Amino acid sequence: MNRLPSNRLAARLLVGTALFVSAVSIGQVTGPLATVAHAATPANPVAGKADAQFKAIYTKEWTWRQEEFKGEDDEDSTDQVTNHLPKVDAATQDRRLKYWDGIMKELEAVPQADLSPEAKVNYGIYRDQIAVLLASQQFRDYEKPLNADSSFWSNLAGGARKPFHTAAEYKAFIGQMNDIPRYFNEQIVNMRAGLKRGFTPPKVTLAGRDSGLVNVVEAKTPEDNVYYTPFKQMPDSIPAATQTELRAAAVAAITKSVVPAHQALLKFVREEYFPGARTDLAAETLPDGKAYYQSKIKEFATVDMTADQIHKIGLDEVAKIHAQMLDVMKEVKFQGDFPAFLKFLRTDPQFYAKTPEELLMRAAWIAKKFDGKADQYFGYLPRSRFAIIPVPADIAPFYTSGRGGPGVYLVNTYNLPARALYSLPALTLHESAPGHAFQMPIAAEQKDQPEFRQKVYISAYGEGWALYCEKLGEEMGMYETPYERFGMLSYQMWRAARLVVDTGIHAKGWTREQAQQYLHDNTALADHEIETEVDRYIAWPGQALSYYLGEMAILKARAKAEKALGQKFDLRNFHDTVLKLGSVPLPVLEARIDRFIAEGGKSPYPAQ
Structure with missing residues (x-):
């Protein structure tokens, strides 16, 4: 699962991010957290005072943060619908920088040694959460509010696909639509500032990424627009007359606000932003690039490792997994070398669904098969369930093969010859249960923890867990054929290769073609998926490191x-x-x- 770009870091409550600076390498823990690795001790009056001081800080900031980012939305959000979008202008960004800098100073004044054991854990998590937010403001990530995977306009469109339940929610959404021109204008100003200092995604990763804008602009009628989606089928609990009024207001908002704002943004990205985007690929060539890339390593991997260290781990793990893949080749008695086996897997019709429905049904079958095994491997099961739905057509060409989260497992049915059935069990375990659509609801059910832990998504943990679930599938008997086991190994290889590719691109001068060839030679991924993935790594430095680590x-x-x-x-x-x-x-x-x-x-x- 690939969470959202860094411009939405705070708005989605640290989706996909965290910074933890006390670990020198995987497996080494230092500082106050090391002292709470064993049984907790009873609280004392000194700890009570320190705990209260810390709680007052995070309660104040958390309340401010939620109010500050009201209105940010996407398909994953479960937040209350608001009648406006957040402010993103430069003055607001500067105010946020100063606010979080103040919070960091308050945190540093807390006597950490006096905190109770549980509060020490929370302190370590929260302090580093604030450090990430602060670093993002200092590097002015908000001036690059898009990458090859996501953008602020696609995130808004994703939110428009959610159903609403009350007339108040529909009215709030109409207000939000009417606020889009102001919001888009502020984003354009930020993007111009990034353009001026060479702080953009690489140009090569932006080709075709305006398709979401085009779909909104070229919708034949307001009712065909993606923003009208929630109004097509409204709850019976809303009176018919009110439904009529809300639909009319939605048509007016789409006509007068949504479409003109998208037209202006489309003109900007086509005539100014995309043509002026930088041609270099490496994050280290951005302003203060070495420090920027190192901050992204810490943000996504939560460990203090260098690009060289990670690159070496990747090479070693690729070699190890390659040997296991060769064992599967022998098991199926394939006559030919490794490249020939990969070609066979990429081209033989037996490995691909004939229709989108077939792919969706196979995914549902795999998910249900896990349900029958769940209580053998997990004592606590989440209360929430998830739906399996296709990725919306307007974003599918640039979307990953699947994505999961609370309540949903999205399966990409675009370009079926790129969606291998032998990889579907691993994908499903990763994105649905016991991966993202399992782990994230369980986190939200831990009501005894502060909300900054319940609602946080730290990429190294979340993606690491989901990738672990793919490997766990072998133990659970989820892979019924050697080819499905090879699909799992190919996915493991894909994530190990990311360590090589991400650091290769951003710290070692690799070209786009070099990165694509590396994945082509080492995984069974289809070429379309390889191109999509490499562009994501180029435009979103560091995120790809979180999975395997x-x-x-x-x-x-x-x-x-x-x-x-x-x-x-x-x-x-x-x-x-x-x-x-x-x-x-x-x-x-x-x-x-x-x-x-x-x-x-x-x-x-x-x-x-």
């Missing part, structure tokens, strides 16, 4: 617990412990598993 941390923690606990090790208790954390930096996860071991591997949930 996160999985490595979980696997290492599990191996440590298995060895230490022996017969006492219960895999369900381990999984429940990992998931109950919410979404945390990798060193926090590792420290919690140390405590899990010290407590004898017991379940984190009270006995029923």
Whole structure:
């Protein structure tokens, strides 16, 4: 699952991001979190005072943050609909920078040694959350509010596809539509500022990314516009006369506000922004580029590692997985070399669905098959369920093969010859259950934790967990053929290769073609998917590093617990412990598993 670009960092409550600076490498935890790896101790009066000081800070800032970003929306959002969009102008951005700088100073004044054990964990998570937000403002990420994967206009359109339930929500959405011209104008000013200093996505990754704007502008009627989607089928609880009024107001908003704003933005990106975008690919060629890329490594991977270190890990892991892939080739008795096997997998019709419905039904079958195994591997199951739906047609050509989150598993049915059925079990385990559509709801159910933990999405943890679920599928018997197992290995290879490709592009001068060829030679991904993925890595530096590094941390923690606990090790208790954390930096996860071991591997949930 690929979360949103950095311009929406705070608005989506740190979706896909966190910075944790106390770990020198995967598996090494230092600082206050290391002291809480074992059983907690009772609170004392000094800790109570320090805890209260810390809680007052994060409660104040969290309330401010939610108010500040009201109206930011996309298909994943479950926030209340508001009648406006947030302000994003330069003065507002400067005010946010100063506010978070002040919050950081307040945090530094908290006597950390006096905090209770649980508050020390929360402090480490929260402080680094603020550090990420602060760094994003300092580097002026808001001047680059798009990448090859997402943009502020596609995020808004995604929000328009959600159903509403009350007349008040529909009225608020109409107000939001009428605020789009102001919002888009402020974004254009920011993009011009980024353009002026060479702070843009690389030009090569922007080709065709205006399609979402074109679809809005060229809709034949207001009723054909994506922004009219919620008004097509309205709840019966809303009186018919009110529905008529709301639909008329929506048509007026689309005609007078939505379409003209998209026309102006389309003109800007086509005539000014895309032509003027930088031609260099590497993040290190951006203003203050080396520091910028290092900040993105920390933001997405939550560890303090260099590009060279990560590149080396990637090369080693690619070699290891390649050997396993060759074993599968022998198992199926393929006559030919590795490139010939990949060509066979990419081209043989037996591996591809004939219709979108077939792909969707296969995904549903795999998800349901997991349901029958869930209680063998997890003690705590989320209360929420998810739907399986196709990726909307207007974004599908540039969208990933699948994406999951609370309530939804999106399956890309565009270009079926690029959607291998042998990879679908791994994709489904990653994006639905027990991956994103499983982990994120469990995090939201932990009401005993502060909201900044319930609603946070840290990429290294979330993507690491989802990738771990792909590997877990082998243990669960989810891969019924050697080809499906090869699909899992190809996905593992894909994420390991990202370590090589991302650092290669952004720190070692790799070309787009070099990155594409590396994935072509080492994975069974279709060429269309390779092109889409490489453009995402180019335009979104650092995000691709989170997956494999996160999985490595979980696997290492599990191996440590298995060895230490022996017969006492219960895999369900381990999984429940990992998931109950919410979404945390990798060193926090590792420290919690140390405590899990010290407590004898017991379940984190009270006995029923």
